[in-house]
Amino acid sequence: MSYEPTVWRNGDKITEEKMNKLERGVLNQQVGAAAGFGTPTATVDDNTGTPEVEVTASGPDTAKIFKFAFKNIKGSKGDPGAGLTGEATSLEAIATSESADAATVAAKTNEIIAQLKARGIVL
Numbered sequence: 001m002s003y004e005p006t007v008w009r010n011g012d013k014i015t016e017e018k019m020n021k022l023e024r025g026v027l028n029q030q031v032g033a034a035a036g037f038g039t040p041t042a043t044v045d046d047n048t049g050t051p052e053v054e055v056t057a058s059g060p061d062t063a064k065i066f067k068f069a070f071k072n073i074k075g076s077k078g079d080p081g082a083g084l085t086g087e088a089t090s091l092e093a094i095a096t097s098e099s100a101d102a103a104t105v106a107a108k109t110n111e112i113i114a115q116l117k118a119r120g121i122v123l
Helices: 016-028 102-118
Strands: 041-044 052-058 065-071
Touching: none
Parallel strands: 041 065
Antiparallel strands: 052 065
């Protein structure tokens, strides 16, 4: 049975009967299955360029599946930053705590500072 709306006029009373008729009419128009979602997926490529995303939907309205394909997210290689110039070198550790007298520790500390300066890490 199709819904026939009430023609309201100025001064009409809102009654329980008319409100229930309205509610039944709304309820009867709720046809079809509720919308739903499947499992969304996302992919990201290794390309550089202008970032973009392509979104596709598939499946029935009761189980829509969205796929997000991200492209060109990776940035291009930038300029090297300041510091870490020169070549890495190895430093010998102080052999034992017994051999770590003040002169040995001072010499090792100065050696480390010299290497940091040579690599551009400290001034």
